[in-house]
Amino acid sequence: MRKHKLVLAAAVVLAAVAVPVANAASAEQPAVAATPTDQLRVEGGSAQVVNGQRTTVRENPFVIAGMRAGGGGPQGQSCTASVVGKRKIITAAHCMIDATGAKHYLYGDDDLNTTGDETFRTKLLSFKAHPKYSGTGGWQTGYDVAVVTTEDDLPVPESQWAKVAGSGDSALTQPGKNGTAVGYGRTSANGGSGVLYKTALPVNDANNCQVFNTRVNPDLMVCIGYNDGRTGTCTGDSGGPFTVDGVIVGVVSWGSSGCDRYSIMARLTNEMGDWARSEIGGTPPSDGKFTVALTPSSGRVDPGKYISATVATTAGDQPERLDLSANGQPSGVAVKFQPESVNSGQSAKVTFDVAASAAKGSYPITVTAKGTSGTKTAVYTLTVGDGGSTDGPKPTATPSSATVSRGGSVKATITVAGGTGASKLSATGLSFAPMFFPFSVNPGGSSQMSLFAPFQPGTYKVVITATDTAGKTGQTEFTLTVT
Structure with missing residues (x-):
């Protein structure tokens, strides 16, 4: 009989139906729930969890990747989250408390396995977990939701911020409703991660989801998906959104270690959503009636x-x-x-x-x-004019150098002159690529570059490249001295 090992904080791996396989063993033996983490380890793999559908940040403009020092995914990806305000993100509380290591967020990349594609990075300034979240391991009893404040403004316009459900939206999580999960998690228990996927999942009656050694509390949790694991969530997508009718009704909390049974969300169609809204500030943006x-x-x-x-x-x-x-x-x-x-x-x-x-x-x-x-x-x-320019872009950095202690942060303004259309910014010379906000700059415009110093003392030459829409490039240098 196949044993179901621990599930780590459901990092949503999105899976699509391959060949549904009846899981008689699952019906006889409850799956063991485990402390959420992005370090899922299983012996063998579930043949029932396969990839969902590839998707993009353009299609889901509020989705953002949670990164941490020591994270198990590409570039340290650990969780998935949603932008809900100018500097506000909603995610799972266990992503902040149970997962250790310095955290930051990366936006704009559909595939974290290739570096330099992101639009923006920012550090975590602070976070608030729901006051009833009981600390490490608290996901087992519920209230697994947190609101994060970032150090910098997020490059998502207000009209594209995610809408968060509250106690007045209980109809959205009634059994029989259908929703969508999105995340950067694994495509199977032993599969790859860091690529943005989505999958459609039904809302279930919690009474039919009591197949774990941890109780699914219907007051605080939403059970979605299928007991045969034909599609569901997996490690790496913890904290990611589950949306119904365009509203986030739950964040990914936990599931089975083989990623082959139901997925459990932290419910937002109750006071948990009301609390999150109050921490975010104001009411979520609507689509507008005009x-x-x-x-x-x-x-x-x-x-x-x-x-x-x-x-x-x-x-x-x-x-x-x-x-x-x-x-x-x-x-x-x-x-x-x-x-x-x-x-x-x-x-x-x-x-x-x-x-x-x-x-x-x-x-x-x-x-x-x-x-x-x-x-x-x-x-x-x-x-x-004629829409073109005979010269390529010419970036400059102000200041052009800085001295900082090991692990410190530095900011500089990058101004781009000339070029055809908007120029995309990139940089080389550091193991951790600098962040640009905004990522692309029109002629005469500027961007703020933020970078983190290495822990090895020395002098580093950072080469900043601007590439315009005609494919022409221009470069400037920024000298970083680490003491």
Whole structure:
């Protein structure tokens, strides 16, 4: 009879149906629940857990990877989490308390096995676990949820923050509902990890999920998936989101060690979700009941000239006042709205005033309309001149050098001149790649570079590369002295 070993904090590995196999042994012997961790070790592997569907951060813009020193996944990936505010992330409490090691977060990478693809990294500033989480091993009794505050602003617009369920959303976790789990976890008990996957899973009656030596408490937990493990969660996705109708109703908490039975979520459709909302601050953003569009949605203008478009809105269930704003415009381009706010259903004029010094290129500019029911955006593609440049980008670093103690952090401003369109930033010279916020910069724009010093004293030459949309590159150097 096959024995079910411990399950580590359910890091969601997303799996799809291969050939469902009846698990008679599972029905006879309860699976043993184990302390959540990203260091899952099993003898042999479950033939029932296979990959789910590959997905992307673009499709799930609120998903972020939790990293820690000594983490078992690629680059130290340990958990999965969701962006819910300007500097707020929701995850599992055991990801913060049971998993040791210095923690930070990485955003924007679909595959952590290849380095340098991320958009952004930031350190953990602080976290709050639910006050009823009992400490190490507390996931067994529930309240496995935490809200993290990051050191830097997260590069996710408010309209794309994840929505968190509360006590008023209990209908979303009724048995029979279907949802989606997303995470960077393993694709089987002994499989690879660090690649973003998703899978569809049903919500079950907890009475049918009592197949573990730990009780599934329906007041504090949500049981999802299948008892034959045809698709489910696995180590590495702990803290990741389980969404129903676009709302996070649970975070991945625990499951079976073989990743071959039900997956257990920390329930948010109760006071746990209400607590998380209060820690996040304010209410989660809604989708907005109105619409916004730009006519035309693109245009070309020479330096020293201007061009205009119409911002058209339609009303939703009821009229509301919409405040208009723009972001993404390059240096030398001013955006003006006439008027700056309208009632839903009305239109406004937007003018892009281009200075003579503005660099040639094509720039996506996001126009945002914010009302009481939520936020909506539309993109205008502004082409300055012929949209090209004969020269590649020219990055500069300010300051160009710094001295720091071992393990310390340093920040510098990277400014990019010239180039065609936005330039992506990357750097070499350190084992732990610097972070850039934002990851790409329009001509004349700047980015903040954050890097962590090695623990080995010495002088390090960091080479920063800007690559524009035409494939041309430019470089600058930053000298780091570690004492």
